[in-house]
Amino acid sequence: MNGLRRNYFPIYKDFGSLLDNFLSTQTDDATFGDLSKWAPAVDIKEEKKRFLVIADLPGVEKDDIHISLENNILTLQGSRSYEKRDTQEGYSRIERSLGQFHRQFTLPQTVEESKISAKYKNGILEISIPKKEQALEKRIEVKIEE
CATH class of the missing domain: 1.20.5 (Single alpha-helices involved in coiled-coils or other helix-helix interfaces)
Structure with missing residues (x-):
């Protein structure tokens, strides 16, 4: 056929x-x-007392990263600056994305918004989002009556 x-x-x-x-x-x-927009790789991990957001941001300056939280939506945005190149001479491939990035994540109502913190080292951003006290697992013993 x-x-x-x-x-x-x-x-x-x-x-x-x-x-x-x-x-x-x-x-x-x-x-x-479009090389002027890119999305960093992000891992989100739930631990007993917090959520941990880990983002790969190699080549991004700390001052170019902006984190905000509004209506339980965590926004991570910023930019990776362009390298100054006089010409494209000598390049056979350009794969590294440059320019603006923007990621958003909806968080549960159980987060303690006022206690969010972030660390940035060696191109890795870690955002720690604590859970509210009442959201933590509590073990309650229930007595059974006869």
Whole structure:
């Protein structure tokens, strides 16, 4: 059947070669995306007394990171500065994204908003979001009457 398609429907042959040419050309990946926007990788971990948000922000200056919380939405935004390049000479590929980033996460009502803290070291941002005292697990013994 495959041979039949190629013989009687030449469009399959043309389409196949067009697709092969498209996939084999060495185009820069930046052609298909906007390098001025990117999204850092983020892990969110729930611990007994807090949530921990860990974001990979290599190459981002501390002063270029902004964290806010409004209506239980944690917003992480900032930018990674452009390197000054006189020309693109010598580059065969440019994959590192630069420019603005913006991530938002909805937090549960059980967080202690006023006690959020953050640390930034070696390109890793850690945001610690404590849970409210009443949200912590408490064990209550219930007596059973006869």
